[in-house]
Amino acid sequence: MNEQKLKKLFTAAQNETAPVPPAHFAGDVLRAIRSEKQNPLPEAFSVLEQLNRLFPKLAWAAVIVIVVGVATDFGLTTAGIPNLSDGISQISSQWLFAGNGF
Amino acid sequence: MSDDTELLERIRNGATDDFTELVQRHQSRVFAILYRYERDAHKVEDLAQDTFVKVWRALGQYDGRAPFEHWLSRITVRVALDHLRKEKWRRNEIGLPELGEDSLDWLRSGDEKNELDARAASEILDLAMRELSPADRIVITLQEIEGRSVKEICEVTGSSSVAVRVRALRARARLKQALEKLVKP
Numbered sequence: 001m002n003e004q005k006l007k008k009l010f011t012a013a014q015n016e017t018a019p020v021p022p023a024h025f026a027g028d029v030l031r032a033i034r035s036e037k038q039n040p041l042p043e044a045f046s047v048l049e050q051l052n053r054l055f056p057k058l059a060w061a062a063v064i065v066i067v068v069g070v071a072t073d074f075g076l077t078t079a080g081i082p083n084l085s086d087g088i089s090q091i092s093s094q095w096l097f098a099g100n101g102f
Numbered sequence: 103m104s105d106d107t108e109l110l111e112r113i114r115n116g117a118t119d120d121f122t123e124l125v126q127r128h129q130s131r132v133f134a135i136l137y138r139y140e141r142d143a144h145k146v147e148d149l150a151q152d153t154f155v156k157v158w159r160a161l162g163q164y165d166g167r168a169p170f171e172h173w174l175s176r177i178t179v180r181v182a183l184d185h186l187r188k189e190k191w192r193r194n195e196i197g198l199p200e201l202g203e204d205s206l207d208w209l210r211s212g213d214e215k216n217e218l219d220a221r222a223a224s225e226i227l228d229l230a231m232r233e234l235s236p237a238d239r240i241v242i243t244l245q246e247i248e249g250r251s252v253k254e255i256c257e258v259t260g261s262s263s264v265a266v267r268v269r270a271l272r273a274r275a276r277l278k279q280a281l282e283k284l285v286k287p
Contacts, residue, residue, distance in 0.1 A: 001278050001281045001282055006274075006277075006278065006281070008218060009218065009223050009226060009227060009281075010223075010227075010246040010247055012218045012219065012220050012222070012223030013220060013223040013224045013227050013247050014220075014247055014248075014249070015220040016137075016220035016221060016223070016224045017220075018130070018133045018134040018136075018137035018146070019133060019137060019143040019146060019147075020130070020133075021129040021130060021133050021147070021150065022147065025125070025129055025147065025150070025151070026122040026123075026125040026126045026129065027122065028151060029121070029122070029125050029151055029154045029155065029158075030118070030119070030121060030122050030125075032151055032155050033118070033121065033155060033158050034118070036155065036159075
């Protein structure tokens, strides 16, 4: 496709006539606007606004996770099972040092 | 257009019915822009309606510094761009339509002096431009078919002049490749 042919293609396309808007078009637009006024779109919220709205729920979820963790640790210690930090240090010493002859 | 300013003022002051007058004044231009990107007249009508509803929603943001027509063109082109993005995905699913015999004959002929009617030219360009990204298609259409300057394209698309020039060059090269691909069996 040479430049001249491409130019001819563009020039010919410039002459194409678009469809004529129907007589009822402006009325249809007004009806769409009126129905939107009656049923407005839901308000859009930014990420920060959504986080603000969710904050009380997130705070409660965090409190529940902390309480469950503390209670589990306390329960395990009472039952004589090594608590979480002891357990982790035991596991890490077995994994990290066993292979090196420690 | 000073009449638009008065009309817009009336609409902003609550004369909703006057919006029909604004639509009637500019509807042909909106249809013409959208028809460059969508060949189905019913879809063009839906897109034009969508454009004017968006104009209505954003009317408070129009500050009157640029002519209303420019602002309207910008919204129309954005509607077209969104439409092309959706259609690109859909067209990938359903495949491409085929060109008519007249269009194929013109493309295959080595003589560029052969006559080509507007409808066939638009049919060829529509099919070839499907190979382009929606943003490339918008830029090349504005530049080559609507005959807009780089400055005007920048205003309509919100891109820098360098970006528009680079995109136009790239789009032109891709379009040529796509046109050559159309004539290959």
